[in-house]
Amino acid sequence: MFRKPYHPHIERSLEVLKDQFIDVVIREQDPWRHEDRYEDLARAVPDYRLSNALIKYWKTTTDRSSADKWLDVDKYYQNLKIQSFDLQDWKKEMIFKTMYPRLDVEVSRQMIHLLKSPFCVHPGTGNVCIPFDPSKEKFNPLTAPNLQTLFNEDEEHVENTSLQPSIDLFNKYVRDLMKEELTKKRTRDESKESLEF
Incomplete structure (x- = not known):
């Protein structure tokens, strides 16, 4: 979404968006709690092994909240020793995709x-x-x-x-x-x- 290194404005925005992402998206909206939505989170992960492992795990544990699933990504990333992408960069991108305002020309x-x-x-x-x-x-x-x-x-x-x-x-x-x-x-x-x- 954004090229690295991030522009200082983008870095400042990220600091504001992080807390809001946790409070509003993950806790309040809880978007990935149900099966029809948690695959969206798993498919957003750019590693096929990790994505499939998450889906498989979440299918067997139906009581996990979006906050739990967000932490599961960390856990499985480390357990599978994924090196194909940087987890922190991916998390930043997810926050930007979810929270950063995007206005088209007409707006x-x-x-x-x-x-x-x-x-x-x-x-x-x-x-x-x-x-x-x-x-x-x-x-x-x-x-x-x-x-x-x-x-x-x-x-x-x-x-x-x-x-x-x-x-x-x-x-x-x-x-x-x-x-x-x-x-x-x-x-x-x-x-x-x-x-x-």
């Missing part, structure tokens, strides 16, 4: 692109860009409200439209974000006070 060029903000309307389809709950396993973008549906619903009371659950979710997200920032600010302020003479 960068057009102010109306759906990635710009929630609740904007796609000019071609009329679909409304809505936030979704990442803790829920399934999200079908085809069930998101579209402009025509919203016009047909009660215009005077937004709480009666199909957009309301998304608005509630977004409001909850913003409230939680504000609480988190307030907690961080208090912690910073307290640590500043303790450093004063």
Whole structure:
């Protein structure tokens, strides 16, 4: 994905992304827990022996979380004495593939692109860009409200439209974000006070 040595910006990004990858992807989302998904992790490993050994092991141990499987890659890499690739470089690449933002030309060029903000309307389809709950396993973008549906619903009371659950979710997200920032600010302020003479 990126050439080595990494640009300093990429190195700094990696430091930020590592913790988020562990907390959000591996612990919260737990993407490789089930058989239909853990093969994605194993197939991402660039060594055929290691990939097959992981799949074989995971088929016999169905109770392992994504965090366990992430550690299994380390264990099997060492046990099989793999030398065909560097494990730490592979882990960095996995973090980048999963977490590093990738914006195409249209996202960068057009102010109306759906990635710009929630609740904007796609000019071609009329679909409304809505936030979704990442803790829920399934999200079908085809069930998101579209402009025509919203016009047909009660215009005077937004709480009666199909957009309301998304608005509630977004409001909850913003409230939680504000609480988190307030907690961080208090912690910073307290640590500043303790450093004063």
